[in-house]
Amino acid sequence: MKAAVVVFPGSNCDRDLTVAFESVGCTVHRVWHKDTELPPGTDVVGIPGGFSFGDYLRCGAIAAQSTICRAIQRHAERGGYVLGICNGFQILTESGLLPGVLLRNIRLKYICKRVTLRVNSRNSIYTDRYSVGEEIDIPIAHHDGNYFADLETISRLQGEDRIVFEYIENPNGSCANIAGIVSSNRRILGMMPHPERAIDSIHGSIDGRRMFQSIIGIYVAV
Amino acid sequence: MLKPGVLDPQGEAICHSLDAIGFDDVTSVRQGKVIELDVAEGTTRERVRDMCDTLLVNSIIETYTIDME
Numbered sequence: 486m487k488a489a490v491v492v493f494p495g496s497n498c499d500r501d502l503t504v505a506f507e508s509v510g511c512t513v514h515r516v517w518h519k520d521t522e523l524p525p526g527t528d529v530v531g532i533p534g535g536f537s538f539g540d541y542l543r544c545g546a547i548a549a550q551s552t553i554c555r556a557i558q559r560h561a562e563r564g565g566y567v568l569g570i571c572n573g574f575q576i577l578t579e580s581g582l583l584p585g586v587l588l589r590n591i592r593l594k595y596i597c598k599r600v601t602l603r604v605n606s607r608n609s610i611y612t613d614r615y616s617v618g619e620e621i622d623i624p625i626a627h628h629d630g631n632y633f634a635d636l637e638t639i640s641r642l643q644g645e646d647r648i649v650f651e652y653i654e655n656p657n658g659s660c661a662n663i664a665g666i667v668s669s670n671r672r673i674l675g676m677m678p679h680p681e682r683a684i685d686s687i688h689g690s691i692d693g694r695r696m697f698q699s700i701i702g703i704y705v706a707v
Numbered sequence: 708m709l710k711p712g713v714l715d716p717q718g719e720a721i722c723h724s725l726d727a728i729g730f731d732d733v734t735s736v737r738q739g740k741v742i743e744l745d746v747a748e749g750t751t752r753e754r755v756r757d758m759c760d761t762l763l764v765n766s767i768i769e770t771y772t773i774d775m776e
Contacts, residue, residue: 543765550762579765586767591716633713633768658714 493537505681529566532573545575574675585634591658614695621692623678630677632659708739
């Protein structure tokens with residue numbers, strides 16, 4: 486399985502995400518934001534956390550206009566898989582691949598701590614190895630993770646079982662305690678918590694590991 | 708400006724701070740931003756609107772007005 490991890494000026498989780506993909510046997514190519522195409526045969530694109538373009542204008546807004554994001558849009562239109570974590574989630578909403586927007590945290594503070602998430606759906610290649618209702622510990626590290634969308638969008642996400650992760654204790658003011666959502670075809674996941682920072686016992690939690698095992702699992706299974 | 712109904716915690720913090728230093732006649736604060744563009748002669752309002760819709764404004768949460776001079 487081939488993964489591409491995108492690097493923007495200001496990305497700071499690209500190596501961690503690469504290590505996480507490699508830990509389950511993926512071949513990983515890191516691609517630069519000025520690249521115009523993904524490596525041929527890319528199965529899944531990882532958009533890492535960080536502060537692309539210094540979070541100027543709005544988090545993810547400038548990255549969403551990059552040439553690599555146009556390639557990611559074409560990949561998504563072909564039914565390709567995309568995983569956006571933290572700043573990656575912000576870039577996915579700014580580029581219109583996922584609905585809603587990430588606002589400043591409700592208490593205006595940058596929050597860096599481990600939080601507990603509830604897994605709401607197994608129906609995605611990212612959550613297949615979890616069980617519904619399971620609680621997992623994953624770190625967050627963000628200033629703008631307050632998920633907002635209008636009521637109609639929120640109820641559509643709920644009705645279509647697309648809120649795959651929610652916070653047990655809402656740290657940032659997100660609508661409906663949303664920590665992560667998938668696209669309507671369930672192939673694009675955006676989430677604020679960092680599963681790639683919970684794959685080794687030295688991280689203090691290994692609850693993120695099964696996400697990467699889930700991703701590789703669909704290829705091993707077929 | 709943020710649309711009505713979009714929570715503005717920064718505006719609320721400003722409101723609290725004003726209240727704390729004695730400006731207790733302020734009942735709410737909404738914070739926005741101003742972006743100044745120097746543009747080439749002949750740039751139309753439509754062109755600027757296109758810039759807003761493509762990059763400068765996120766229409767999910769924000770509204771905008773254009774002043775040209």
